[in-house]
Structure formats: C-alpha cells, structure tokens
Amino acid sequence: MRFWIDDQQLEAQTSSTILEAALSAGIKIPTLCHHPALESYGSCRLCTVEIEKNGKKRFVTACNYPIEDGLVVRTATPAVLDIRRMIAELLLSRCPKEKQIQDLAREYGVIEPRFKLEEEKCILCGLCCRVCGEMVGVFAINFQNRGTERSVGAPYGELSEDCIACGACSLVCPTSAISAQRNIFPLTAEDIIRIEEEHLSGERDADLGVYSELFAARTEIQGQDGGVVTSLLARCLDKGVIDAAVVVYQKENNGGRAAAVDDIEGVIKAKGTKYVRVSALAPLIDALRGGKRRVAVVGTPCQIRVIRKLEQLDYFKDEFPDAEIFLVGLFCFESFDYRRLRDHAKGLLGIDIEDADKIQIAKGRYIATLDGMEHSCSV
Structure with a gap:
C-alpha cells in the first residue's frame, strides 16, 4: 500500500490510521484524545488533516481515518492550521489555566481567546471514560x-x-481534571518494590508478597474453597467482634449480589466463591448508615482496594467516625465473564458447569463435581 503524507511517499503492509502512519514516519500531528492502548475516538478534532482522493479534497480526523492506497495527506495546509487554531482557542477559553492547553494555544498563535472564559479543567476528550471501559x-x-x-x-x-x-483515569487525563491525591498502589514492578520497602514490613514470598504471618486452617463449615472465611465471619458474629458482614450471594444465571448480613445463617447462605464482579461499597455504606459500627467486608483485591482508598481519603472517618471496618481479601480468579468461563470450561471438562454440584480450585486444578464424578483441568 503506497500513500503520501506531506509529499513524503510511504508504504504500509497492513491497514493503519493516518495518525499511526504519520507517527511511524516521524511526522507530528497534534492530538489530545488519542491513546495507543485505546480505540480511536476523534473527539478533540485536533488531529484534523486534509486528504485528497480521486481528485477530491476533504477534512478528516487522522486518528480514526484508515490509510488507503494512493491517498494523499496534508497535515499543515492553511485551512488545516485555521481549524486547529480555532480548536485551540475554544479549548483555551474553556480551560484557561491548564498548562498543556496554554502551550497548545501558544503554538498556534492564540494569545487571548475571543470567547467568554470558563474555569474548567476537563476538555471532554473521553480518555478517562474509555480507559475505564475498554481496559x-x-x-x-x-x-x-x-x-x-x-x-x-x-x-x-x-x-x-x-x-x-x-x-487509570488519572494516568491518561491530558489535563489536571483528574489527579490522584495519594496513591500507594503499584503500577509497575519498580513501584511494587518501592512501596513494599516504604510501607510494609515482614517476610516476603515470591507469590504472596509481603506478609506478617501465615496460617493453615480447617473448618467444619464446608465451602467452595475450604470455608475458612465463612467460619471466621460466623465466629466473629457469634462473639460480638462484628455486628455485620458484607458478603456476596449467588443470583440466577450466576450473577452476584452483595449484601450486608447480621446473622450466622446469612453468612452461611453466602458461602462459596462467585466468579463475578460486584460492588461491596453500597451495602457497606448502607450498613453504616443503618447503625452498624463494626462491619467485616469480604472481597477480591479490587473490591478491597476501593474501600482502602476511601479510608486513605478519610471518607469513613469523616462520615462515620466511630465505625470499624475489617477487610478480608480473597485471591482473585480474574474471570468476570461467566459466559466465557462457562464455554471455556465446557470445552476443557466436557460438562456444563451450570449443572455442577460443586466447583472448587484445589492443588492447582479447577474441579467441577457432577453426579459424584470429578472433572478437572489445570488452572
């Protein structure tokens, strides 16, 4: 495939966008709403270029227009620069104090916008929404x-x-509209080492990370992965250590529903792992607003992380100063799409896990029991 960008002849074996081809050739096209890890969106319109095809010219956004054989692209014609200048002026009037917008406006000769100034920070590029959904x-x-x-x-x-x-939203935001107030959660391998050294103490295991003590336990309450958490919650309720626990119940079609319970029977009914993503935050807040003051929350790392984050921001301290929250984190199976899990398991095990009497993970194997017979595969 042969095409031209600013009189530079280029070739591409596979279809790519004008922006991708330009970046590969070292040709700069400005953009604010584009991120290589996300689907192209074209909301900021800053990457507008002029194309010529079959003798006809028109303007397109470079981030989502695919390269075509024989396509001619011009990135800096007077008309293109006028479009970008207008966009920069509009953005500057919306976000006059944002440095990146100020630099952009200055690059296109915009010193002071003609429009009424606003005091916004968000340019509505959509990066935060897209990274939250797509990634x-x-x-x-x-x-x-x-x-x-x-x-x-x-x-x-x-x-x-x-x-x-x-x-993730704060990482991709091109302005200061979303900023992390304080984040001690690791994003890279180097972050993990640094955070462990600064904030944690104890022994370190290659798989488990830093821990204080390890225990192995058995329980008379049989659960999907041993029943230990169920027994702990039941014991704590019985002894008055907690007055409520946030657990997850199985719904029809293998969905999940988080709820706060204050009796042992409710805890036992919720035993077993649910391979779905549910929010534990709403029932926790409802329990606290309902007068519960010592609440245990059982959840996967992402659920626990949300509550930890709110604790760091003093949300619970400000709203419920006398509350105590006990967090019980579970290992995450990282499978939130039950339909795909069901189809994949059927191909490996030869049975529909919807019909299984019991499902568990033990000794590195995924085990489904149906009519007394175990069907398993490695995890």
Whole structure:
C-alpha cells in the first residue's frame, strides 16, 4: 500500500490510521484524545488533516481515518492550521489555566481567546471514560448530558459502586481534571518494590508478597474453597467482634449480589466463591448508615482496594467516625465473564458447569463435581 503524507511517499503492509502512519514516519500531528492502548475516538478534532482522493479534497480526523492506497495527506495546509487554531482557542477559553492547553494555544498563535472564559479543567476528550471501559472493564464513569451541560462523572453524581480506584483515569487525563491525591498502589514492578520497602514490613514470598504471618486452617463449615472465611465471619458474629458482614450471594444465571448480613445463617447462605464482579461499597455504606459500627467486608483485591482508598481519603472517618471496618481479601480468579468461563470450561471438562454440584480450585486444578464424578483441568 503506497500513500503520501506531506509529499513524503510511504508504504504500509497492513491497514493503519493516518495518525499511526504519520507517527511511524516521524511526522507530528497534534492530538489530545488519542491513546495507543485505546480505540480511536476523534473527539478533540485536533488531529484534523486534509486528504485528497480521486481528485477530491476533504477534512478528516487522522486518528480514526484508515490509510488507503494512493491517498494523499496534508497535515499543515492553511485551512488545516485555521481549524486547529480555532480548536485551540475554544479549548483555551474553556480551560484557561491548564498548562498543556496554554502551550497548545501558544503554538498556534492564540494569545487571548475571543470567547467568554470558563474555569474548567476537563476538555471532554473521553480518555478517562474509555480507559475505564475498554481496559479496566468497569464503566464506572461516562459522559453525562449534552451540549454545554456535557460533563464526565459517575451515575447521579454519587460515589460509584463500580469504581475500583485503579487510577487509570488519572494516568491518561491530558489535563489536571483528574489527579490522584495519594496513591500507594503499584503500577509497575519498580513501584511494587518501592512501596513494599516504604510501607510494609515482614517476610516476603515470591507469590504472596509481603506478609506478617501465615496460617493453615480447617473448618467444619464446608465451602467452595475450604470455608475458612465463612467460619471466621460466623465466629466473629457469634462473639460480638462484628455486628455485620458484607458478603456476596449467588443470583440466577450466576450473577452476584452483595449484601450486608447480621446473622450466622446469612453468612452461611453466602458461602462459596462467585466468579463475578460486584460492588461491596453500597451495602457497606448502607450498613453504616443503618447503625452498624463494626462491619467485616469480604472481597477480591479490587473490591478491597476501593474501600482502602476511601479510608486513605478519610471518607469513613469523616462520615462515620466511630465505625470499624475489617477487610478480608480473597485471591482473585480474574474471570468476570461467566459466559466465557462457562464455554471455556465446557470445552476443557466436557460438562456444563451450570449443572455442577460443586466447583472448587484445589492443588492447582479447577474441579467441577457432577453426579459424584470429578472433572478437572489445570488452572
């Protein structure tokens, strides 16, 4: 495939966008809403270029327009620069104090916008929404409203039940609209080592990380992965150590529903691992607002992380100063799409796990029991 960008002849074996081809050739095309790990969106329009095909010219966004054989692309014609200049002026009027926007406007000769200044930080590029949905798979935030009322936020402006406090939105935000106030969660291997040295003490295991003590236990309450957590919660309720526990119940079609319970029977009914993502935050807050003050929360790392994050921000201390929250973290199976898990297991085990009497993970194997017969595969 042969094409031209700014009179430079280029070739590509596979289809790519104009922006990708330009970057590969060292040709700069400005953009604010593009990230290589995400699907192209074209919201900022800053990457507008002029193309010529079959003698006809028009403007397109480089980030999502595919390269075609014989395509002619011009990235800096007077008309293209006028478009970018107008976009830079509009952005500067919306976010006059953002350095990246100031630098962009200065690059295109915009010193002072003609439009009424606003005091915004968000340029509505959509990167935060897309990384939350496409990479994290949570969809905790999205665009709200239309036109001049358009904004980004969680549903109804409330604390999101789906947010796992991963910080991905703040990492991709091109302005200071989303910033991490304090983040001690590791993002790279180097971060893990640094954080462990600064904040943790104890022995270190290659698989488990840093720990204080390790225990092996047996319980009379049979659960999917041993029943130890169920026994701990039941014992704590019986002895008055806690007055409620946030657990997850199985729903039809193998969905999950988190709920706060205050009796042993409720804990036992919730025993067993559910391979679905559910929010433990809403029932925890409901329990605290309902007068419970010593609440245990059982959850996977992402669920526990959300609550830890709120603790760091003093949310619980401010809202419920006399509350004690006990967190019980579980190892994560990292499979939240039950349909795909079901199809994959059927191919490996030859049975539908929907019909299984029991499912567990033991000694590195995924085991489904049906009519007294075990069907297993390695994890």
